[in-house]
Amino acid sequence: MRIPMSYDMMETARVTNQWLGATAQAIGAYPAMGMVPNPMFQLLSAWGDITERSFDRMVSRPDWGIHTVTGPDGRDHVVTIETEVDRPFGNLIRFQVSGRPDKPRKVLVVAPMSGHYATLLRTTVKSLLIDAEVWVTDWHNARDIPVSEGKFDIEDYTRYLVDFIRAVGPEANVVAVCQPVPLALAATAWLAEHAPEAQPRSLTLIGGPVDPDANPTEVTDFGRRVTMGQLDRMVIQNVGIKYAGTGRMVYPGLLQLASFIGMNSERHANAFWNQIVAKAKGDASNNDRHNRFYDEYLAVMDMTAEFYLSTVERIFKKREIATNSFTLDGQPVDIGRITQVPVMIVEGEDDDISAPGQCLAALDLLTGLPPERTKVHLEPGAGHYGIFAGRSWRQNIRPLVLDFFDAAAGDTKAARAANVHSARHDRAHPHHGTDRTPI
Template sequence: MRYMATYDMMETLRNTNQWMGATAKAMASYPMFAMVPNPAFQWMSAWGEVTERAYARMVVKPGWRLDFVSTEDGKDHLVEVETLLAKPFGDLIHFAVPGRRPRDRKVLLVAPMSGHYATLLRSTVRSLLPDCEVYITDWHNARDIPVSAGKFDVEDYTLYLAEFIRELGSDTHVIAVCQPGPIALVATAYLAATTPEAQPASLTLIGGPIDPDANPSDVTDFGNRVQMGQLEETMIQQVGFQHAGVGRRVYPGLLQLMSFMSMNSDTHGKAFTDQIIRTAQGEARDNDKHNRFYDEYLAVMDMTAEFYLSTVHRIFKQREVARNAFYVQGIHADISKITSVPVIVVEGENDDISAPGQCLAALDLLTGLPDSLKAAHLEPGAGHYGIFAGKSWRNNIRPLVLEFIAGTQEHRKKKPSKV
């Protein structure tokens, strides 16, 4: 119960700060105060507005906000979010564009389960929609999943991903962003061992910790600095009574957010101070750069305890993927058995989360894959976020990945069919 009490205490603090912000904004906006203009009221209202918005966003799943996509017919077509496969811990969704010609390239974006919702890849989805049929893994907030749904660990994640790929078919091009990089690799290896005909058409790994020890960063080396018992004691809590997942052991999103913010506390502090100033001066807008970023960044979700702990233990501490020793339900997901799936690795030169070299290690593990089906790209000057959502992605990496996918499609056409 003490873990449940801690969970509820964190939510109480968040709720209280949201209430304080709303109260300050309401009090400073009281009509009578307009008779005696005072900058103090403007500052109070600005602080309240920014504070209320920030703390309210922490418990709201952002919408996709993909209104339309322009196509070659010169028209803007609406985008509809369709659920193709619904499962307890995550859905496979499709961004359908009614009225346009179906695209030849079918892309599955594997979103991270690392504290944020899949909507973190909204700009990635938007950039791919004109050229591809886009699908994505939409992971659920663990606090909303009843205990009766069972566990969800790193093996279950792998099985989910394998099932999603089977559902879409072998003409699917998988793009794994950050955390799911190693899992996408072993899911492909698992398919190679169990249902080779279901392997994806290509695999793109973007900034994933395939081998965390290849070039340790403060984030990926965290697992080596702490014991599993410490993690379980300090990070794991039980969901409170107000949620459907009451009693489920989780790594709370609010606790994860504290870790995210502490990594660049000076930068975040300045960003919020500047936003309060802009709000007080009447320069802030509902959809300005600050609000667009932090509406997404502050929206966090709980991870199941077993997924978090098994990921730290097996991916980072034991390095099971890096050692090609990952098993799924007793079956060795042997990466060397991947012999026909083209793989490209994308890294950022200034990535301080998955440092250069960690993702590149995948190519050394693919001993059964011809060098002609391997590719790698190091984006100069790019940080972690930039390699999948920023200017580097839009201008350099996206065209490169689409060109790689087009090349793999040509390779599949030329490949003689088996009788």
């Protein structure tokens, strides 16, 4: 419920738990406790260490941690991150590989704005960087954006995508993961109608809610159960005085994290208890599998209230993308305008966030795209995270996506050659021009 200083109260609770963890760790690890032959103190120290680390990570922006890439010459090439487009609510960044000739594949990874930082796609980016030049949409934490920068809703998000695609160029292979899938579809459709020369080379949609009602999940059901007024009152808060965005209305990342954990509370509880026991036994390490996952998973960011509410209302409730009724600046965005950009759809069989069928619904909207320019892959046994960052991605999906990029490049060359041939034919036989069907 929104009450005065509720954001600061939530932050106070987080800091208190972090302090309790640090205190417990200090008491349990105090040298004098070694004289007491009781494992309780090892467990207390382990609980404190993991608790302090967990609550600290909730306000820490993770580092990309991609420092080198091994090139075809067998040498490690240094990776630097360059900002190519700087915007108040998000940047377009490029992972520049020093000393390596540019790869012919250009990939724009559209990261979700759903409570986590773009670094959630770290393994995705690293795996693509081996064989491609990679750009990523790096969204900013709303609590750090001054109110003077104005609003940011799903239409603003779509405009950002349009500009980012244009910045990478028409050779961009756009890969949208989860939340931005429907908006990446809309941005591509807008370009197809208003700036066809800037259309991306291909569009890959991974586990996103094009039609949330195609196969409802707990996430989509929640959006249907509550009214917009209830949602506004329950989850929207004012950023506290500690941050640059003080006064901005946001959906706090901590609330989003609580909902994520609540969906699989038993699994997370078991994971933390097992880690506490491992820490007490001396079997845990600073960079083990548990810490690598939860250091990223617990790092959350705030979303602007208008973005969160417009997403729920227009994507989940009104289903504007699913019904092809989405508008941008008051103008209809017709998904059927996509006629040349090949589209690949990837879903996970066990995805409990965006269930199979939700992303596949895009095919019904691509009425102008020939079937041979679409590709669909359902990954057996894969959950939501696995289809873009897990073993399923590395071993099965990534090779298919790279092959799709290459096929799209061939289609583009063929289409350009056909267009050149048609243009020459028109000049030689102008009276035939009106009878030709566009490719």
